[in-house]
Amino acid sequence: MTLRVATAADVAAVARVHVASWDVAYRGIMPDDVIARTDTAYRTRFWTERIATREWPVLVIDAGGEILAFCQMVPSPDPGDDRKTVGHITSIHVLPHLHGRGHGRALLDHAFAEFRRRGFREVTLWVLEGNASARRFYERLGFYEDGGRKTHSGTEVPEVRYRIGLPRFPDHFSGVSAGYAAFRPRYPDALFDLLAEAAPARDAAWDCATGNGQAAIGLARHFAHVIATDASEAQIAHATPHPRVTYRVARAEASDLADRSVDLVTAAQAVHWFDRPRFWVEARRVLRPRGVVAVWTYWFFSITPELDGVVQRFYKHTVGPFWPPERKLTEDRYRTIDFPFTEFPVPEFTIEQRLTLEDVAGYIRTWSATRGYVERHGRDPVETLVAELAPAWGDPRTPRLARWPVAVRAGRI
Numbered sequence: 001m002t003l004r005v006a007t008a009a010d011v012a013a014v015a016r017v018h019v020a021s022w023d024v025a026y027r028g029i030m031p032d033d034v035i036a037r038t039d040t041a042y043r044t045r046f047w048t049e050r051i052a053t054r055e056w057p058v059l060v061i062d063a064g065g066e067i068l069a070f071c072q073m074v075p076s077p078d079p080g081d082d083r084k085t086v087g088h089i090t091s092i093h094v095l096p097h098l099h100g101r102g103h104g105r106a107l108l109d110h111a112f113a114e115f116r117r118r119g120f121r122e123v124t125l126w127v128l129e130g131n132a133s134a135r136r137f138y139e140r141l142g143f144y145e146d147g148g149r150k151t152h153s154g155t156e157v158p159e160v161r162y163r164i165g166l167p168r169f170p171d172h173f174s175g176v177s178a179g180y181a182a183f184r185p186r187y188p189d190a191l192f193d194l195l196a197e198a199a200p201a202r203d204a205a206w207d208c209a210t211g212n213g214q215a216a217i218g219l220a221r222h223f224a225h226v227i228a229t230d231a232s233e234a235q236i237a238h239a240t241p242h243p244r245v246t247y248r249v250a251r252a253e254a255s256d257l258a259d260r261s262v263d264l265v266t267a268a269q270a271v272h273w274f275d276r277p278r279f280w281v282e283a284r285r286v287l288r289p290r291g292v293v294a295v296w297t298y299w300f301f302s303i304t305p306e307l308d309g310v311v312q313r314f315y316k317h318t319v320g321p322f323w324p325p326e327r328k329l330t331e332d333r334y335r336t337i338d339f340p341f342t343e344f345p346v347p348e349f350t351i352e353q354r355l356t357l358e359d360v361a362g363y364i365r366t367w368s369a370t371r372g373y374v375e376r377h378g379r380d381p382v383e384t385l386v387a388e389l390a391p392a393w394g395d396p397r398t399p400r401l402a403r404w405p406v407a408v409r410a411g412r413i
Helices: 008-025 032-037 040-052 103-117 132-140 177-183 189-198 214-220 233-237 276-286 305-318 327-331 357-365 368-377 382-393
Strands: 002-005 058-063 066-075 086-094 122-128 144-151 158-165 204-208 225-230 245-249 262-268 287-298 349-355 400-412
Touching (some): 008 058, 122 144, 189 262, 189 287, 214 225, 233 245, 262 276, 305 357, 349 357, 357 382
Antiparallel strands (some): 002 058, 066 086, 122 158
């Protein structure tokens, strides 16, 4: 299976994918006569012209000569957008029986990388307002509604515009930042309830190495102000906005926060990457008297024994050689790290989240070991993993309950 630029020889196949996708995804949303008019002959004429324009490619996923999915990327045509910095996805379609296999995500990841290479900072797309499944897909990837509205050409069917920010400068996380936002597990509310109760006040909290802001958003339910920092500009670019959260690019060991300015310091699934002696000093500096430090980690997730066995083989053998040494600290549940605070007991928590097969694939692509494998071998090992999981999973769109155990170390200064 390859992802490549379409050629003139692909026109008919792209047209067939487009027609099949419309017939399923738009039925009941778009008038039947409009769907009937946009038949294979119409789409063949449509894509002959667009594929011939080589400056802005049509991307396809090719499985042994069969086109499974495609998308087109261009500069934004919308008034008010800078065509030099705002890109646009005109179309993205996957054969209906292959929904949930990660093909749409792979196309968008490739398009995002190409837009970044050309210096673009944002990407937009239009989606039918009534296409709930497509809107959920884009939102999981970090797209948000930007207020743009129109009707689909030649109809009264409303469309809404979605937008996503791209990092201005590539860094270690550039290729997976959207994936973190979309696929990383969400921490349980009970954990944030406990930390809020333990803190001496609820004025301010610092969430260090916030990623896309998952923990920061949980803290914002309890604290008047949350400062959320990350060393990765790309992660901050994909962070979830919240009126009580301020995002900044900063290292864990040098936050630039004022002395004694916060009641709680947190680091979720991150302290194993830090220069911990320097971070502990920084945490003490910014905490108020009796302030709380809490760090936590989760490790291998579980769905069913059959599925777990396949993923564990992938974890240990396929990408196992690419795990950094710090991974051992998470496997040890942070029990072996030095924690120089007055520790108090915290119960184990469990993250519970319903995942489709595509969600599992997206999550595993965010693993540092998976990224290491891709960098070494130049191919995505998750495609093979998905094929191995598919028989036991069944319909890839069917959500299954996944559980991650969470271990917390918490203490006071």
